[in-house]
Amino acid sequence: MKRSIVTGGIALLPVVLLSGWAFAQSAQVETLRGADVDEPIPLDQIHKNVEGRMQRNYRQQPPLIPHSIEQYQIDVRTNQCLSCHDWSKAGERNAPTLSMTHYLDREGRELDRVAGTRYFCNQCHVPQADAPPLVENVFQPSTGN
Ligand code: HEC
Ligand code: HEC
Secondary structure: OHHHHHHHHHHHHHHHHHHHHHHHHHOOOOOOOOOOOOOOOOOOOOOOEOOOOOOOOOOOOOOOEOOOOOOOOEOOOOEOOHHHHOOOOHHHHOOOOOOHHHHEOOOOOEOOOOOHHHOOHHHOOOEOEOOOOOOOOOOOOOOOO
């Protein structure tokens, strides 16, 4: 009895597999990338770093980064931006020194090392690119009048 159930099950297996296959064939799977898996799709335009300096959009804007940052690691142990921009290195690396605001703690005390609140540089600074806004934006800067 037991044995016949097992053989019956095995005999049914191809039927189950075949109907699964037929279902998979008929189901309309929408891909997120908008093409079949084996179909190459051209990338959207890559927004390269703009050379020179772009104008700030408002007075207090963190300056945009005028160089590539691809190789510069920032994590809890290391911050390679500081190897050029920290006050102790900037002279010899010929890079702009971090302004004093980067060395103030929450209470406004002056520190010798970059403040924790300014450690993750790309929270505020991004490489400059002439990219269209991701969402519509009607921001107008104050003119200072
Ligand atoms: C190898 C040295 C070096 C490293 C590392 C480096 N920078 Fe720079 N950075 C420079 C130099 C040199 C300039 C000035 C370039 C110029 O004037 O065109 C500069 C300019 C900048 C500016 C513009 C400052 C201003 O006043 O407009 C920002 C912001 C900046 N870097 C942020 C960063 C950040 C963030 C990192 C890490 C992800 C980083 N940099 C890593 C050398 C470096
Ligand atoms: C919380 C936002 C914030 C973070 C984080 C931050 N910055 Fe800035 N940074 C600014 C702003 C705003 C300015 C312009 C006003 C000023 O100097 O305070 C600036 C200015 C600068 C300048 C130009 C200084 C000058 O005198 O022209 C450099 C270079 C710079 N930042 C590099 C860095 C680097 C490197 C890091 C990471 C170690 C960093 N910043 C982290 C907001 C930030």
